[in-house]
Amino acid sequence: MSRLILFNKPYGVLSQFTDRGTETARATLSDYVTVPGVYPAGRLDRDSEGLLLLTDDGRLQARIADPKFKLPKSYWVQVEGEPTQDALQALRRGVRLNDGLTRPAGAELIPIPHLWPRDPPVRFRKSVPDSWIELTIREGRNRQVRRMTAAVGLPTLRLVRARIGDWTLGGLQPGEWREIAV
Template structure:
């Protein structure tokens, strides 16, 4: 069994081919040179961070399927200053169009020492921002972004830091290593 930890850069598709009609975008094939591995889960084009790839379908299902409740932790830069009330809402679960989320672990954190994003996050002098560490145990489409928007704080930058016990620690953007 092969398990690859990959630090997906911003703007890279979580698939090996780009089937869009427009200009070609970077894909996993530009970074991952191992045959027969496939992503266990997804990260949006505009999200960064840990993506696991494997050649074992059972492991892939165990990582990606929400029924196993594998914790996924994100470092999230949001617009505005999140209050304790906002954090409490995330910890309780927030209502989205597709129903209530499971309770999340949520805390404000100091700005993490991350690599610069290309392109940079927009900066506005009149609008503060802050960072959160958010851990969820489900995986709806764009869930973290929708959760922060539901409490009035749009996401500016989203970096998945860990999945279960696997972390990005020591893996630069665009790099991978075997678990």
């Protein structure tokens, strides 16, 4: 039987089990998940937080991570500025990035989600408002959500993946995980 683990990846943690990058050790999945033989299905940047799925089933891993299956991924994105309807509509249509046009996305202004404090905290500027949007994409280019919001004039301040397909964070705190039946 396949194993599937839902993990709330904290800010600053690499989406891999070992760190081959620098002389200074960085936090990795092995600091949190002690289940042998599971691997991440997809990635989250070190400076992004939220849902990461891990499995021991190669087919399931491919179905989750491969863009050809178009599994929706939803993100709560704190952006600098106040999104206009034009900016949200541009995200919905697809945004031209340096590697081509993105697929159409779901984009909605949302109330501030009930989240854990981030360490370190997001910078706060009295003179510049910030807002939250929920962005749902069906592809997974490198740093895509950050590049999409920047392309419409809304730099990302904080990025939390809340959902992948039917799987959600479901109350998991940063660093917590649970295994579910597949």
